[in-house]
Amino acid sequence: MRKEAKTNMSLTTQTVSTPNVAIKKPKIHVVSFGCQMSFADSAEMAQSFLNKGWASGESLENADAVVISTCTVRQHAEDRAMSFIGRLRVWKKQKPNRLLVVAGCAAQRLGNKIKERFPHVDLVIGAKSIESFSKIIEDVLSEKFDLVEENASDFPQTATSSQGAACDFVTIMRGCNYSCSYCIVPSVRGRERYRPVETILEETEAKIAAGVKEITLLGQTVNSYQAEYQGKTVKFPELLKILNQVPGLKRLRFMSPHPHYVNKEMIAAFKNYPAVCEYLHLPVQSGSNQILKLMRRNYTRELFMDKVRMLRSEIPNLVLSTDIIVGFPTETEADFDETLSLIKEFRPAWIYSFKYSPRPQTASFIESPDDVPPSVKEDRLARLNDLAREIGRQSLQRKVGETVEVLEESENFGRTRDGFKVKWKGGEKSIGELHLVKIVEASDFLLIGEKTK
Numbered sequence: 072m073r074k075e076a077k078t079n080m081s082l083t084t085q086t087v088s089t090p091n092v093a094i095k096k097p098k099i100h101v102v103s104f105g106c107q108m109s110f111a112d113s114a115e116m117a118q119s120f121l122n123k124g125w126a127s128g129e130s131l132e133n134a135d136a137v138v139i140s141t142c143t144v145r146q147h148a149e150d151r152a153m154s155f156i157g158r159l160r161v162w163k164k165q166k167p168n169r170l171l172v173v174a175g176c177a178a179q180r181l182g183n184k185i186k187e188r189f190p191h192v193d194l195v196i197g198a199k200s201i202e203s204f205s206k207i208i209e210d211v212l213s214e215k216f217d218l219v220e221e222n223a224s225d226f227p228q229t230a231t232s233s234q235g236a237a238c239d240f241v242t243i244m245r246g247c248n249y250s251c252s253y254c255i256v257p258s259v260r261g262r263e264r265y266r267p268v269e270t271i272l273e274e275t276e277a278k279i280a281a282g283v284k285e286i287t288l289l290g291q292t293v294n295s296y297q298a299e300y301q302g303k304t305v306k307f308p309e310l311l312k313i314l315n316q317v318p319g320l321k322r323l324r325f326m327s328p329h330p331h332y333v334n335k336e337m338i339a340a341f342k343n344y345p346a347v348c349e350y351l352h353l354p355v356q357s358g359s360n361q362i363l364k365l366m367r368r369n370y371t372r373e374l375f376m377d378k379v380r381m382l383r384s385e386i387p388n389l390v391l392s393t394d395i396i397v398g399f400p401t402e403t404e405a406d407f408d409e410t411l412s413l414i415k416e417f418r419p420a421w422i423y424s425f426k427y428s429p430r431p432q433t434a435s436f437i438e439s440p441d442d443v444p445p446s447v448k449e450d451r452l453a454r455l456n457d458l459a460r461e462i463g464r465q466s467l468q469r470k471v472g473e474t475v476e477v478l479e480e481s482e483n484f485g486r487t488r489d490g491f492k493v494k495w496k497g498g499e500k501s502i503g504e505l506h507l508v509k510i511v512e513a514s515d516f517l518l519i520g521e522k523t524k
């Protein structure tokens with residue numbers, strides 16, 4: 072697998088574009104760095120502008136306001152966001168009345184230091200304030216821009232990638248109550264906050280109405296979700312039950328679950344609710360009990376593998392993937408061997424692998440020097456990825472000859488229910504349609520098939 076590979080907390084840069092429904096409205100453009108959560112946040116922030124009568128700007132050039140959703144989970148992610156902000160100096164100089172908002176996790180961590188370093192930034196809004204984003208920007212917008220009639224369009228707009236998309240995300244909770252020693256998320260996102268079931272249902276239904284067929288529920292530890300609904304407490308498996316009943320929802324996924332909340336009820340959901348897909352991303356981080364302890368993961372390798380066995384015995388066709396960090400402080404060659412042996416035992420279909428990145432204010436940053444040399448981290452990452460690629464290749468090879476259900480996400484491209492990427496020949500472009508595709512070939516990360524109907 073690639074270095075610093077794409078993950079649930081991936082480092083892709085994505086832009087959200089929304090329909091341009093009127094000519095003279097100011098335009099909002101959103102750029103997001105980091106994970107799917109950051110992407111989902113940026114869609115929500117764009118929605119705040121649309122609700123105030125703004126239109127979508129398809130590019131930086133035609134935008135009157137730009138919101139950058141930043142990430143800080145690894146230093147590299149933060150650096151990329153900062154260098155992008157730096158490059159917007161010219162954009163701002165071209166039209167000084169433009170609005171530049173920096174939001175998200177790096178904004179939370181760095182606060183006003185961002186404005187000191189980049190005076191062309193107008194507003195910094197940290198990840199903990201995402202829920203109040205709409206209120207926060209209200210005054211700035213009315214000061215800086217002519218008032219546009221709220222909700223001025225004739226039809227509802229969604230700021231999500233829903234427009235014409237087959238798959239979309241719904242955030243069900245924010246924050247994290249864990250305290251993994253390497254992780255900056257609890258400090259920048261705060262403790263767990265759950266969105267009400269009613270809001271989750273509403274958003275899911277709106278997305279389905281816009282044509283979405285597959286929803287991925289998002290949360291830092293998504294399966295610790297709980298909320299009061301109709302007089303009782305709804306836990307995560309019950310939320311899956313409720314969403315499974317939404318008409319038109321063909322596929323339901325979620326990420327990322329914490330192993331601690333993988334229980335009988337959650338496992339039963341895969342069997343009982345047909346929309347729930349047979350794929351699970353279950354981060355393990357290391358195969359060494361000593362390192363897991365230092366990481367404060369609250370499980371041992373044996374406990375983790377018990378959960379994996381439980382999952383596989385109940386759902387034999389379940390496909391699993393995971394996250395691994397290499398080079399955590401004090402990680403020896405013997406510890407790393409434990410990680411390799413865990414991967415051999417666990418056999419995930421693919422992994423997302425990262426070199427340990429010390430994050431300010433985290434327990435491991437404060438307590439332990441970053442003592443694994445960069446070249447050793449690099450070497451371990453490469454060896455881990457080689458092993459994972461080999462195991463992954465075997466999972467892909469097993470699919471050859473099978474006829475699988477694929478949801479078309481872009482022309483002649485989609486994913487199986489169990490998460491494999493598929494490209495196929497033949498057939499008209501029909502985004503959002505389910506197809507049966509016969510797999511004829513497998514490469515390292517992709518299945519190649521032919522449409523059967």
Ligand code: 5AD
Pocket residue numbers: 078079080144145253254255354356394395396425426427428429430
């Ligand atoms: N260094 C490297 N990887 C990290 N992750 C989280 N924090 C760090 C860090 N400080 C990885 C973990 C997590 C994923 C989202 O990012 O593997 O599961």
Ligand code: SF4
Pocket residue numbers: 247248249250251254255256257291292329
């Ligand atoms: Fe970070 Fe651990 Fe919370 Fe995941 S569970 S967000 S790794 S603290």
